[in-house]
Amino acid sequence: MTDASATPFETALEVFNGQAFSALIGAQLRRFGDGVAVIEVPHRVELLQQHNFLHGGVIAYAIDNAITFAAGTVLGTSILTAGISIVYLRPAGASITATATVVGSTRRQAVVRCEVHSTDASGTSVLIATGQGTATVVDR
Amino acid sequence: MTDASATPFETALEVFNGQAFSALIGAQLRRFGDGVAVIEVPHRVELLQQHNFLHGGVIAYAIDNAITFAAGTVLGTSILTAGISIVYLRPAGASITATATVVGSTRRQAVVRCEVHSTDASGTSVLIATGQGTATVVDR
Amino acid sequence: MTDASATPFETALEVFNGQAFSALIGAQLRRFGDGVAVIEVPHRVELLQQHNFLHGGVIAYAIDNAITFAAGTVLGTSILTAGISIVYLRPAGASITATATVVGSTRRQAVVRCEVHSTDASGTSVLIATGQGTATVVDR
Amino acid sequence: MTDASATPFETALEVFNGQAFSALIGAQLRRFGDGVAVIEVPHRVELLQQHNFLHGGVIAYAIDNAITFAAGTVLGTSILTAGISIVYLRPAGASITATATVVGSTRRQAVVRCEVHSTDASGTSVLIATGQGTATVVDR
Numbered sequence: 001m002t003d004a005s006a007t008p009f010e011t012a013l014e015v016f017n018g019q020a021f022s023a024l025i026g027a028q029l030r031r032f033g034d035g036v037a038v039i040e041v042p043h044r045v046e047l048l049q050q051h052n053f054l055h056g057g058v059i060a061y062a063i064d065n066a067i068t069f070a071a072g073t074v075l076g077t078s079i080l081t082a083g084i085s086i087v088y089l090r091p092a093g094a095s096i097t098a099t100a101t102v103v104g105s106t107r108r109q110a111v112v113r114c115e116v117h118s119t120d121a122s123g124t125s126v127l128i129a130t131g132q133g134t135a136t137v138v139d140r
Numbered sequence: 141m142t143d144a145s146a147t148p149f150e151t152a153l154e155v156f157n158g159q160a161f162s163a164l165i166g167a168q169l170r171r172f173g174d175g176v177a178v179i180e181v182p183h184r185v186e187l188l189q190q191h192n193f194l195h196g197g198v199i200a201y202a203i204d205n206a207i208t209f210a211a212g213t214v215l216g217t218s219i220l221t222a223g224i225s226i227v228y229l230r231p232a233g234a235s236i237t238a239t240a241t242v243v244g245s246t247r248r249q250a251v252v253r254c255e256v257h258s259t260d261a262s263g264t265s266v267l268i269a270t271g272q273g274t275a276t277v278v279d280r
Numbered sequence: 281m282t283d284a285s286a287t288p289f290e291t292a293l294e295v296f297n298g299q300a301f302s303a304l305i306g307a308q309l310r311r312f313g314d315g316v317a318v319i320e321v322p323h324r325v326e327l328l329q330q331h332n333f334l335h336g337g338v339i340a341y342a343i344d345n346a347i348t349f350a351a352g353t354v355l356g357t358s359i360l361t362a363g364i365s366i367v368y369l370r371p372a373g374a375s376i377t378a379t380a381t382v383v384g385s386t387r388r389q390a391v392v393r394c395e396v397h398s399t400d401a402s403g404t405s406v407l408i409a410t411g412q413g414t415a416t417v418v419d420r
Numbered sequence: 421m422t423d424a425s426a427t428p429f430e431t432a433l434e435v436f437n438g439q440a441f442s443a444l445i446g447a448q449l450r451r452f453g454d455g456v457a458v459i460e461v462p463h464r465v466e467l468l469q470q471h472n473f474l475h476g477g478v479i480a481y482a483i484d485n486a487i488t489f490a491a492g493t494v495l496g497t498s499i500l501t502a503g504i505s506i507v508y509l510r511p512a513g514a515s516i517t518a519t520a521t522v523v524g525s526t527r528r529q530a531v532v533r534c535e536v537h538s539t540d541a542s543g544t545s546v547l548i549a550t551g552q553g554t555a556t557v558v559d560r
Contacts (some may be wrong), residue, residue: 050159085226111550127523
């Protein structure tokens with residue numbers, strides 16, 4: 001079984017940097033450890049939808065990936081995300097930060113929640129979406 | 141109120157082509173009408189994760205967008221996606237197609253489900269993920 | 281491993297009738313087999329909320345149980361429901377029927393969707409909620 | 421519009437006690453206010469499934485109701501629960517307590533998360549399920 005304690009930030013960063021899609025989005029892993037992962041997606045025009053807000057798919061990517069990495073802090077790197085659920089609260093017009101926190105885990109599964117914040121026109125931090133998901137250990 | 145019957149495939153395609161993020165992904169709107177939307181994401185190395193499977197975020201994007209467009213066929217274009225839930229069943233190693241279908245709707249809300257298929261090594265179509273979501277009419 | 285083909289309707293009915301909570305609710309298993317399970321909850325005043333509609337928890341019960349039994353038709357009886365997501369579309373004022381259908385499955389997991397119908401004041405069938413869920417095989 | 425500040429614990433308790441289904445389950449509202457609602461479901465044999473664990477539908481009821489009441493602390497009493505998603509982590513063999521907390525809200529919608537705890541054989545508190553849901557204001 002994977003030893004989760006053998007997953008320092010550097011290792012997580014290598015995994016993250018090995019994700020071509022994260023590079024395409026321009027996302028960055030900001031924090032990894034102790035049940036928490038934080039992913040930032042800087043604002044870019046390539047990430048918008050037809051009303052010039054951040055595309056919901058970008059928010060979904062950030063939640064999916066932050067949940068998976070947070071689970072990795074307790075389960076190790078041999079995991080798969082089994083499912084996520086997302087609630088969209090407000091449109092986002094600036095950079096976003098997805099903060100995922102492990103709520104509970106068994107030996108083989110972790111339940112993680114995630115909050116995505118952005119800033120509004122006045123620069124105030126606002127909650128734009130929340131997520132919940134699970135990841136499970138993959139036997140190899 | 142938005143007249144959904146005023147949303148032909150051409151109009152939907154214009155909206156879709158106005159999504160910078162869909163262009164970044166390389167997605168294509170294949171079908172739109174009568175409660176159904178189909179979005180295809182051709183396989184590209186820029187869309188992969190560290191194990192060379194399609195990143196879960198790409199699948200989440202396809203589900204989010206297909207659900208929104210399917211809802212648009214019955215609610216019109218002034219809508220917001222309120223939430224989605226995703227179940228990942230298998231990793232995808234090839235192009236994917238997300239087919240979203242309106243299950244039911246009221247005057248202001250549509251419930252949509254989505255199935256994402258890919259092909260396995262032998263070229264057989266396989267279900268890789270399913271989704272469920274809602275979209276609601278936005279008053280302007 | 282459990283042989284799913286060894287789970288005829290009679291066996292499923294025994295399992296269902298062994299659920300004290302299903303008896304408390306007054307639910308009935310109407311159909312079981314080939315990826316489908318149907319559970320009916322007859323209207324009773326004990327199942328209502330403060331506005332005299334069916335309590336959302338009753339609908340959630342029906343979705344949870346129908347999804348689990350539908351998964352049982354393909355995975356056998358040694359399974360656990362891993363998670364469900366529910367969308368409520370309309371309040372229900374009469375008996376409900378939850379119809380769950382397996383959308384896809386691997387050797388160890390099934391993805392199931394569910395639609396809950398009731399009847400409105402004029403006796404017309406209406407969709408009141410939809411659900412999506414997964415069940416996984418339990419090793420014993 | 422409903423004034424949420426006009427919803428003290430006594431009023432919430434009246435609403436809760438007006439739910440016939442909550443009485444059938446034997447649930448009790450333990451806390452209500454400031455974005456939080458706590459519902460306890462004492463252990464009873466009538467609430468079990470075929471393996472003598474608490475039926476998943478009971479857990480789903482507790483999550484649904486706790487999320488709705490927590491939303492009520494910020495949105496007032498004229499609300500409907502739009503949807504919930506549930507992750508089951510462990511089977512429960514004793515009383516459960518569902519604690520729901522508002523994560524964020526707009527004028528018309530609240531996003532709420534919920535954790536359900538029980539006790540294991542040694543009397544230690546264990547997380548058995550988590551939930552996420554939304555409630556929206558109903559115009560009358």
